[in-house]
Amino acid sequence: MIGLFVQADIVVQIVMIVLVLASFWSWAIIIDKILRFRRISADADEFENEFWSGGNLEDLQRRVGSSPDNPLAMLFAAAMKEWARSTEKGLGKHAHTGLQARIHQVMRVTIDREVERLEKYLGFLATVGSTATFLGLFGTVWGIMNSFQSIAATKDTSLAVVAPGIAEALFATALGLVAAIPAVVAYNKFSNDLQRMITRLEGFAGEFSAILSRQLDLSD
Template sequence: MEAQAVAAAGQVADLSMWGLFMQADIVVKSVMIGMVLASIWCWAIIFDKVIRLRKLSAMAENFEEKFWSGGSLEDLYDRMGNRPKDPMSAVFVAAMREWRRSAGKLGSEGGARASLAQRIERVMQITLAREMESLEKRLGFLASTGSTAPFIGLFGTVWGIMNSFHSIGMSKDTSLATVAPGIAEALFATALGLVAAIPAVIAYNKISSDLDAYAKRLENFAGEFAAILSRQLEEH
């Protein structure tokens, strides 16, 4: 009886997170490690996107102040050079580059002016799409983790419970001290799956919403800039 009590105490002491991990078999350990790594990578993506979006929002405000200050757009383009630092500046530079290439060669034909206006709009849309594609990189990992992590954790749980029942059958001992460690490590796999999935889902929805708002801001700027260039074409 005393030996059994010592063994039971040892088992209770092993119900820590590290103890549950060390007691698990290779399949459940693989699930746990995978969920921890997925959670770390998700948080890295989350911090990167949040910080980057805040920085881009501040840079967009700074650019819009310069753009609407009433100064020359040609001077603004010359100051920015060919290396824009944010998507809004990239849209502006792409449009101005096309404007400079073609505006001086226009004659009096209205068709040529309409064609230039269409090319400028197309260039801005292509640049906008490319910039947004860059911003959305790795966002799909958050969506994948949010949708699959609970099921992967559940797989680890089912596998762990199967092992527990197998151990019960082999030892023919149904006491709580025998069952508890196996059930605990199995449930720990599901807990890790939820730890990875819940922040990933919340962050994905929030970041996607912020990216949609930022894309809308770029689209509005592109439309306003296209209208400005169109008026200048009519005045030529």
């Protein structure tokens, strides 16, 4: 493979370098996302077990902290912070609707922020998955053009003349596939994981909003 790279035309070499770098960066993103989604899922399970255990919400808030590194806990912390800020001076019945709207808005903003954080670099995987094959094909076409130019220059159609250029060209296509296939598979997997997390966050937000609404009704 090193020999094919060294003997290739400068344009094909640039294509190969770009594809190799894209492949390495894609795998770095893939490994990072696998570990991140696995950790987030485990932390979310642990948090939900604590949340639904029936303990005091203020105690859970103190344990979670103000900036937890988990979307579900972050959603809870943001809602509880708004709740505490709005109820510390007392609320009249007329203010309950406004508080519910603010808590809902805070949770919506938190969900959007956490989703944006989780989908970081997914666009790169999508780009590599959709363009790497065509970039490799460009290198292949360029290499084959050089092979035909060699035939024209030497006026020799033997395999020894055209084989090196064709081999270099096909190697560019192979690199394009090596970069594109994992990126496409990983992008689809992480998109599904992200969608499941969004559904989980929105479901928790709805349930927690109902709990806080009942708390407001009991405080009347």
